[in-house]
Amino acid sequence: MTAEPLLRLAEVGMRFADGTAALHEVDLEVSAGQFLAVVGPSGCGKSTLLRLAAGLAKPSSGAVLRRTDEVAYVFQDPALLPWRTVRANVELAAELRGLPKPERRRLAAQAIELVGLEQFAGHRPGALSGGMRMRVSLARSLTLRPELFLFDEPFGALDEISRERLGDEVAKLFGARGFGAVFVTHSVTEAVFLSTRVIVLSGRPGRVVGDFPVPFDYPRPPELRFDERFAHLAGAVSACLRGEAA
Amino acid sequence: MSRVRRYAPPLVVLLLVLAAWYAVSYLGLSPERRFLLPPPDEVLRVGLLDPDNLAPLLDGLALSAEVAMIGLVLAFVLGVAAAVAMSQARWVERSLYPYAVVLQTIPILALVPLFGFWFGFGLPSRILVCVLIALFPLIANTLHGLRSAERVHHDLFTLYGAGRLTRLWKLQLPGALPSIFTGLRVSAGLSVVGAVVGDFFFKQGEPGIGMLIDLYRANLQSEQMFAAVLLASGFGVLVFWAFGLLARRVAGSWHESVADSPDR
Numbered sequence: 103m104t105a106e107p108l109l110r111l112a113e114v115g116m117r118f119a120d121g122t123a124a125l126h127e128v129d130l131e132v133s134a135g136q137f138l139a140v141v142g143p144s145g146c147g148k149s150t151l152l153r154l155a156a157g158l159a160k161p162s163s164g165a166v167l168r169r170t171d172e173v174a175y176v177f178q179d180p181a182l183l184p185w186r187t188v189r190a191n192v193e194l195a196a197e198l199r200g201l202p203k204p205e206r207r208r209l210a211a212q213a214i215e216l217v218g219l220e221q222f223a224g225h226r227p228g229a230l231s232g233g234m235r236m237r238v239s240l241a242r243s244l245t246l247r248p249e250l251f252l253f254d255e256p257f258g259a260l261d262e263i264s265r266e267r268l269g270d271e272v273a274k275l276f277g278a279r280g281f282g283a284v285f286v287t288h289s290v291t292e293a294v295f296l297s298t299r300v301i302v303l304s305g306r307p308g309r310v311v312g313d314f315p316v317p318f319d320y321p322r323p324p325e326l327r328f329d330e331r332f333a334h335l336a337g338a339v340s341a342c343l344r345g346e347a348a
Numbered sequence: 349m350s351r352v353r354r355y356a357p358p359l360v361v362l363l364l365v366l367a368a369w370y371a372v373s374y375l376g377l378s379p380e381r382r383f384l385l386p387p388p389d390e391v392l393r394v395g396l397l398d399p400d401n402l403a404p405l406l407d408g409l410a411l412s413a414e415v416a417m418i419g420l421v422l423a424f425v426l427g428v429a430a431a432v433a434m435s436q437a438r439w440v441e442r443s444l445y446p447y448a449v450v451l452q453t454i455p456i457l458a459l460v461p462l463f464g465f466w467f468g469f470g471l472p473s474r475i476l477v478c479v480l481i482a483l484f485p486l487i488a489n490t491l492h493g494l495r496s497a498e499r500v501h502h503d504l505f506t507l508y509g510a511g512r513l514t515r516l517w518k519l520q521l522p523g524a525l526p527s528i529f530t531g532l533r534v535s536a537g538l539s540v541v542g543a544v545v546g547d548f549f550f551k552q553g554e555p556g557i558g559m560l561i562d563l564y565r566a567n568l569q570s571e572q573m574f575a576a577v578l579l580a581s582g583f584g585v586l587v588f589w590a591f592g593l594l595a596r597r598v599a600g601s602w603h604e605s606v607a608d609s610p611d612r
Contacts, residue, residue, distance in 0.1 A: 158503055175507050181500040184602040185522050198508035198518075226602050 114164035123307035139293035142303030174243035233264030277320030395575025419478020427486025477546035489531030493524025529595035
């Protein structure tokens with residue numbers, strides 16, 4: 103990768119106030135056009151890694167360097183404001199950045215169309231299913247055309263079908279827009295299907311113990327999940343993960 | 349069917365209470381002691397249907413209602429302002445909250461004569477009683493509501509560079525609305541109590557409903573006294589219900605606890 107990375111973590115360590123060590127000397131880089139998936143046993147500091155990358159927390163040691171301010175964070179929880187309609191929720195990112203109303207209306211309408219929720223633009227989140235709420239959350243993060251996407255197990259709470267469908271959409275978006283992404287998940291299949299590279303973290307304190315390039319081209323068809331090479335790679339990642347969990 | 353299910357249970361309770369009331373009036377009390385609890389139809393006939401008796405009652409109620417509502421508005425403004433200040437800085441909360449609690453625990457009744465002593469017996473003192481009695485639920489509920497915004501929402505606002513005011517205006521205050529309404533309903537009821545109690549103790553100035561209650565008690569006009577008590581509590585219920593209605597208008601479409609409250 104010749105481009106200067108959008109995000110670089112250099113020997114990043116994180117220790118909480120109560121003494122818990124969450125991360126230990128983690129190095130990683132993400133450039134535009136790279137989709138990095140991070141898997142690891144639960145409690146290994148995956149979410150902490152993203153919070154550090156987003157600037158929501160400061161590392162105890164090492165350095166976090168971001169070359170862009172256009173960062174989108176997709177939380178595990180859709181984080182919608184229940185009193186706002188879908189449209190107003192999607193507009194929120196642009197609104198907080200101070201964009202004029204017609205502009206944010208236009209951006210929101212585009213993003214809502216992209217996730218296929220035009221018919222529900224006037225609904226409140228309470229009236230939507232879990233998968234639809236996640237779509238709204240995705241649409242909100244898309245409005246400002248982020249260069250760097252951070253995903254924190256965004257589809258973890260959804261059923262298998264919604265999860266795969268949203269995965270397909272993220273892969274399609276990535277293929278079309280070529281942003282840089284860090285995607286934290288506990289699903290190996292999801293990690294391999296979406297990413298250009300899978301990183302395996304050890305148990306707490308998390309450090310990088312596996313690094314698997316993913317050779318498949320975009321757009322990736324949903325059937326790729328049943329391909330033999332896919333199964334091999336997923337198996338190797340799983341084995342590495344199991345070694346760590348043991 | 350659902351209407352029957354909704355209205356039948358409280359109606360049955362009302363009938364039982366009325367039956368017990370009649371039983372005590374007619375069976376429990378001899379005719380010469382019946383003034384202790386006159387039967388409901390007497391209260392209605394003498395206290396509420398006789399225009400000569402109803403007119404002063406309604407005037408008194410209007411005065412007390414005015415006092416209670418001015419007190420509530422002031423308590424609302426002060427309470428929300430105090431809660432917002434406390435939500436913005438821990439040191440403000442640490443400085444003020446203990447005294448808000450004290451406000452709740454001191455017997456206001458003990459202070460009522462003092463207020464008359466210091467500020468006279470006119471509207472200001474009576475309103476002050478209402479403000480003091482209604483303030484705490486507004487502070488406590490608003491503060492709870494302002495603090496109830498989830499971390500993930502705060503993170504979102506941080507990510508997009510939102511400042512303190514934006515966070516307060518677009519995240520914390522809208523999220524606090526259901527709690528603020530809970531506080532308003534409790535405080536509205538308390539403010540009516542404050543107006544009646546203040547009135548009852550001042551015994552000077554224009555008569556509100558509290559003073560009338562005391563007057564009827566002294567004159568053994570028990571039908572009028574019961575009518576006054578019923579009117580005062582009826583007004584409290586009306587205010588409580590009105591704020592519930594308002595809460596549903598504002599937040600019922602997105603907040604479950606507001607939409608599902610049982611007193612519809």
